[in-house]
Amino acid sequence: MNETEISTLGEFGLIKELTKNFSLKHKSSVMGVGDDCAILDYSGKDTETLVTTDLLLEGIHFDLTYVPLRHLGYKACVVNFSDVYAMNGVPRQITVSVGISKRFTIEHIAELYDGIRLACEEYGVDLVGGDTSASVTGLIISITCIGEGVKGKTVKRSGARDTDLLCVSGDLGAAYMGLQLLEREREAGQGVEDFQPDFAGKEYIIERQLKPEARRDVIAEIAQLDIHPTSMMDVSDGLSSELLHICQSSGVGCRVYEDRIPIDFQTAMMAEELNMNLVTAAMNGGEDYELLFTVPLAQSERIQQISGIRLLGHVTDERLGMAMITRDGNSEITLKAQGFIMEK
C-alpha cells in the first residue's frame, strides 16, 4: 500500500478524493457534498431540508486556556447556523455529540451546554439529539444542524455569473486578529501568577473570536428587499478560500478591489501592533462568519440599501482567473486559498 501524507491533498482535496466513488441514489438527495449544506427534499412541496455538520476538536480548533466553555458551546452552534443561513435557509434543529476526557466535570460540561442553550434560544433552534462518550484526550464536539429552505430560493455556491457583483457583509479579519491577541496574552501569562490579560480597546476583535454571530439579519434584509443572490457562502476559512470555492463551483473568475475589503479599526490597530500584513489577515484569517454572495448587476441599487454590505468587486469570465486589484489600481495579485490546518 502506498503511504501518502494527508497534508499533500489539503482538506478539500481530501474530501474530493474520499467521496469520488460515492453517487446519490435517492430522489430525496437533491445535492450532496460540496456546499455549505446538503439539500434534501422530504416535503415533495415547496420546502427543502438543509443539513450541515461540523467537528470541533480541542487542540485543533480551540484552546480552553482562553476560550470559556460557555462561549465554545455558543460558537459551536453559531458556526453551523451560519452554514444554513449561507444557503438562504433557516436553522431549525441540531444534534450535539460530545466526547469528554476525565479532566472535565459535570459542571464543565453543563457550562458548555449553557452556551449551546443560549445559542439555540437566540436563533430559535431545537436541540433534538446527540451522543455522549468518554474520550481518551480532550474535548470533542460534533454538531449537525438541520434547516429549512424554500425551493427555488435556496442559494448554492454554483450560481455566480459573469458581471455579477461580489458582496460581503460586516468586516473581515477581526476574529483572526482576536485570536492573535488571545495567543499573545496566553504566552505572556505563562508562569506569571495572577496574570491579567490586557484587552483594553480590543474588545471587538476578542468578541469576534470568542462569540461570533451568524448573519441572520442579512438574510432577512435580502428577503425583504427581494434580492436574489446567485451564489452565497459564509466566510469561515477566509475570503480567499471562499472566493475560490464560488469561482470553481460557478465556473467563473473574479476581481476584488483591495481598498473595498471591509476592515474594522481594531483589526487594523492589532495588525500594526503585531507587525502583520492587514490585507493578508482579512483575506486568509477566517472565522468571520460573514456572508459572501453575488447578485446580478441589476440589483446593485437594492443591495446598497442594506447597511453594512460592501461591494468587493465583480464576477468575470472564467478565463480571467481570480485576482485582487491593489490599492493603487496598478497591479493584480492572483488569489490562492490557504491550506488545511493539519497541525496547530
Add this chain to the structure above:
Amino acid sequence: MNETEISTLGEFGLIKELTKNFSLKHKSSVMGVGDDCAILDYSGKDTETLVTTDLLLEGIHFDLTYVPLRHLGYKACVVNFSDVYAMNGVPRQITVSVGISKRFTIEHIAELYDGIRLACEEYGVDLVGGDTSASVTGLIISITCIGEGVKGKTVKRSGARDTDLLCVSGDLGAAYMGLQLLEREREAGQGVEDFQPDFAGKEYIIERQLKPEARRDVIAEIAQLDIHPTSMMDVSDGLSSELLHICQSSGVGCRVYEDRIPIDFQTAMMAEELNMNLVTAAMNGGEDYELLFTVPLAQSERIQQISGIRLLGHVTDERLGMAMITRDGNSEITLKAQGFIMEK
C-alpha cells in the same frame, strides 16, 4: 464551582442533566432527545424525518490493532442505520465527519471510506456531507443519519403496554464474546513475531463484532405481516439496558425468561472457554444491533411466522418491576442496566 465527576451520573443521567433546560419550540420538532432517533416533521404530509447520530472514538469504541479500517467504516454506518430501523424507518442519508491524527495516511482513510461506501451501497443510503479535520490523537468518526418514517407507523420506546409480548431478533452476546476473543488474541500476540490469531470455529462471533448488520429484513417482514410493534429499539448497549429504557419510557415492568434468551453455539462455547457467565454476556454485552420490540398479545401468531424472532417474555404492570425468571423457574432476578463506559 462544584466538581462532580461525570461517572457519578452515567451516560443517560448525564444526557438528562445536560438537556433538562432545553425545550422544543418548532412544530417541525415532533420528538427530541430520548429515543433511538429524533422525529422531525418537514413534509406536512404522511412521512416524517428521523435523525440519529453517533460518535466513535479510537481507544474508547474501537481498537485499530484488530479492527480493520474498512470494517470500522462499515460498522460506523450500520450502527446508525440500525437506530433508524429501530424506529420502523428507512435510512436515507448520512453525513460523516472524521478527525485524523498524523499517523494516518490517505490510503488509511480511503479504506475507512471504502467500508462506508460498501455500507451505503448495501443499505441504499446516500453520503451527503461531512467535515474532515486534523486531530491531536487518534481517529474520530461522527456520523449523523437521516431517515424516513411513515406517520403513525413510527415506533418509539414509549408505547409498550401491560400484557404485550417482548420479542427479540437473532441472538445476543455474540458480538461481546467476539470482542473478548479479539482482545485475548491481541494480548497473546504482543511481542510475538508473525503471530497468527486463532479464530477457527469462532468465525461467527468475530463477524458479529467486526461486521454487524442492521435488521432491515425484520422491519420488512413485520410490515409484510401487518405487525405493529408498540415499542421498539435496537440492542446496542445490552438487553438489560434496553429493557430498562423501554420499561421506563413506557411506564411498565417486564418478565424475561432466562431460557428464552437466544444464544448462538459459538457464543456459549467462547463463554465456557473464558470461564465467563453466559447469561451476563447476553444480557449486558451489547453491540448486537438486534431489534427488541413489543407487540400486542393478539399478534402472537403472526410474530411466530417470522423465523428468528424469539419471544423473550412479556410486559407487566409497572409495579411488578423488571425481572428475569431463572431457568429452573423458581426465582426472579431484578434487572439493572450496566453503566456508561467512562474508561476502557
